[in-house]
Amino acid sequence: MSSRLSFEICRALTQLTRQLLGANERETQTHVLAEGRVYRVVVSLEPVPAEQLHEVINRYL
Numbered sequence: 001m002s003s004r005l006s007f008e009i010c011r012a013l014t015q016l017t018r019q020l021l022g023a024n025e026r027e028t029q030t031h032v033l034a035e036g037r038v039y040r041v042v043v044s045l046e047p048v049p050a051e052q053l054h055e056v057i058n059r060y061l
Contacts, residue, residue: 017045
């Protein structure tokens with residue numbers, strides 16, 4: 001992750017992840033309109049292996 005996301009964006013991504021997992025989906029794509037342009041949005045969920053959890057958590061400290 002190259003930059004920190006705002007709390008609001010992280011929360012929205014968490015909600016999206018829960019919805020995707022609830023629908024048994026691990027990836028999806030769609031198109032959205034923002035600021036007068038159409039963007040392709042691609043989401044892919046990849047579980048973090050247990051041995052990498054410490055490293056991931058430290059990124060947020």
